[in-house]
Amino acid sequence: MNKNMVKSAGIAALAAAVLFTGCSKFNPDTTLVTINTGDGTKDTISLGYANFAARYQQSMYDQYLLSYYGEGMWSTDMTGTGSTMEDDTKEGVLEDIENQYLAKLHASDYDITLTDEQNTAIADAAKKFISDNPADTLEVMGATEEYVKQYLEYRTYYSLVSSAAKEEAGESISDEDCWMRTFSYVLFDTTGTTDEEGNAVEYTEEEIADLKANAEELAAADDYSAKAEALEATASTYSYLKGEEEDDTMDMAIIEAAEALDEGDTSDVIEIDGVGYYVIHLDADHDEDASQTKKESLESDEFDKLLETWKAAITWTVDEKAWAKVEFDTLFKTLETETEETTEETTDDATTEETTDTEESEDATEDTEVEDTEDTSAEEDTEETSEESDESTEETEAE
Template sequence: MGQFRKKMIIVAAAGALAVSSLAGCSRSMDNDAVVAEVGKDKITLGVANFYARMQQAQYETYYAGMMGMTGEDMWKQEIEDGKTYEDSTKESILEALENLYLLEQHATDYKVELTDDDKKAINKAANSFVENNTLEDKEAVSGYEKNVKKFLELVTIQSKMDQPMKEGVDENVSDEEAAQKSMQYVFFSYNKTDEEGNSTALSDDEKAALKETAQALDDSLKASETKDIEAAAKEAGQEVQTATFDSESTSPNADLVKAADALENEGDVTDLVETDSGIYVAKVTSFLDREATDAKKESIVQQRKQEQYDSLLKKWRKDTEIKEHKKVWKKIDFNKQGVTIKQSEPAGDK
């Protein structure tokens, strides 16, 4: 977790939550009950509930709206036989919480510790949360000072462990391994848009006529010495777009990438690439796009670092006895209790 993520978590924890409860839901729980044991550490229900509710608040505040549904509807979605979105999310949350304790246990291996400044920031955020939320809401999310502080200590250590755990990977990536090609392409869409922005599908006759136009452009490009795709597209009333790719790319279209990747020379032009949404014609402009290749190199290095980080956590999980108390964890129910982050009012609003 990077510094930005750390700050976002601390700010969120310092803010106010909006807690909603459905009929029949009891908020009382034994905050000292044990949800899981990670080695010698015991994860209390209080810490687990606060961590889970903070994650839930992020989902319900941002993702549910993006998905066009309420938090309750989102959690009830069945993503596979007998498994809801809530079930899947809670599985991930519990594993992530266990990993936080593993990171804390191995912090000394990397000479990571909480500084005085870290502790001051954590205390300030915990106190702010306690002040900004009602007793009823704090009870619902186990938002007592000790639980909030433990949560913030864990995520702060996580943020400080990220870099050292990723150090030492091979950062040398050859051009051959990262090579990205580039192309210019024209897309003849099977949909048309009117002046009001409404989109309608072309008729079969219109599609046939469009294919003739696309074929004419393709033929003229292949016959041309300059293969000026921009001039040809302009004449056909179309726009030229650009893309970088390699053999594993799927954007802008997997079939288009496959056809472009098969070309033998820079400047070569594909045959028509027909898809369900329209027709593509492309010209390969470079077999080694420098900017895109360098960006791919950085992506490969970051992937190697993440794989090393993940493998360390996997090893620690394997080497550590982890016991989960499912009956206790089940007491945290997203369906019966919603949580969102209260949005700050813009300056000047009443």
């Protein structure tokens, strides 16, 4: 069993405690992706660079997931789709690389170029990363200063271009497009309960009548929150787009009742067949925080559409046989050792933050152990790339 000790520091867009290794059984200069940009220009992405990006992502997942899912996680079908976690992750990495490449390709559309300060910071960060990791581990991994610089540069361009494109898209989004209303709700669930053995137990007619009486008491209360607390009922909140005609999460009967309320009003009892009795209270006719979240979600949607337009304008050809040579055949494990404080370097406000599916720690240097094993596989669908504020509607489910 081959073991390497790895010491890594947080740098710019690369997380702290990065654990690298891998057996490079291929020529890193091999062309993995051939790109025809549509204007007669051809470009390439090397297998070595893509391997670096993939193994880096694997290392992050190993840190957070290995202790939960075990050493066979990378070869396991975690999503039930017939593909392994390794396959899913590698697919996500290629999508990330393409999105980042396209962002850099279209940076001039937004008059974006990296400043001398940003380029210097990226170069310094790459040097520090290489110097902070043992030469033998970097050699096994195939990590080079040039790959780290390329990685940071791509992420920086993606961050800057996506921000600019979203800001531009936001100019055409009206207040009505993202006007969110928020209400509190209590559900008096009539579907029954479970006994100590987990068996379903239906409520009696008398118990259901008591629940309805509690709902009516809450609907008539002057102080909604206080009465809900007195009834030991759980109040949750929900935000929806003003005037919406369909909702994927909340029953439209509840939305329609909310539409009829003014801010501060409480509804009558709303009976939903097979569910129970709802009583809602309109907290905000215009929830500014929820509206901002909705606007950001719409901006992200527009940027995703723009990315698809950019993709359609190029030819992106992957050498699948070469890509198959990148394997997650080595696990990355964090040792339980003393943590050292480290200074994190950043390239610029917008330089270092790109939302990806990889959760990255940002401060702390750790000693880590890389352990060769036969196979690996991690769960979690990282559907990675593209940072979106997912849903504009936020629901906290009541009991």
